[in-house]
Amino acid sequence: MSKPFASSTDTAAKTDTLEILGEGVYALTAEGDPNVGAVEGEDFVVAIESRATPAASRDWLKILREQTDKPIRYLVLTHYHAVRVLGASAFDAGDIIMSNASRDLVAERGEEDWKSEFGRMPRLAKNADEVPGLTWPTITFDTEYDIELGGDRGKLELRFLGRGHTGGDIAVWHDKTRTLYAGDLVEAKAALYTGDAYHFDWAGKTLDNVKAYRAENLIGGRGAVARGVAETDAAVEQTRKFLNGMIENVGRVHKAGGSLREAFEATRDALAPEFGSWPIFEHCLPFDVQRLWDEYDGIEHPRIWTAERDREVWAKLQD
8 A cells, every 4th residue: 555645644733933043033943844034134134935835924924023023125045946935925025035056947847846846745835826926036146145134233144055955055144143044955853855956965065065154053944943063063964864874775776786666665774763753754755766866877967856757756666
């Protein structure tokens, strides 16, 4: 009997938790659902990540508005995935910021990703009919962009640290509070989604660049906020351990001439004792293994996930 598709049966509501990491520095976590954040400037707010729909984003904004009524000047999107960007219209932001690479990925695969992700995680798609269309940035950059916050609030440094979860991920650094919004480059005790990833870059140089910040606060894509350098290091290293476990097990089966199904089963067996109870482990792993198998086959640029391809891969590996 096959397992229910992806997160299609995950219908339980998650509890939002606001964490205040410094003056005007916020993170909202939700029991393994995608994290969002915000940083106050002197007379404006920088929101970091959208939710999947305008309605879901409004739920976050109600919480944020209990802390500040400053207008949202910027919405920073760390990458292109639908559940991170399609609620952008609710923010009424002056500008939406992405990397150039993420903007190109929206153009290349945004429509397909929208259908794919809402099919995989229907609970996140609250009032999905309100989504006005794809989210397009008004500001893009290659590797660096700074936002001066004004007064004594310092600045936000937006940086492309290397290919990882996607080809266009950026991180957001607030030096004054030593806070890093890492997007899905790091997860804190939540399974990794790597279906659009560059596993070898991510597990090596990219995570080294993340770790080099020596952050006191790290907000990953999912999971609790890591506080203190020991915890932020641990979050980076558990992310690397998940990636290296995949690389080792998929690589061994691929080199031996085995099948994709054998690679999936070997990887699941190896990772489950440590990571199997983490959010979205069963959801992610078939898509993760398929993408890594493609990399071993020499397919550098991730293939586009469609709703149909999602179901085909799931049936092949999870039945």
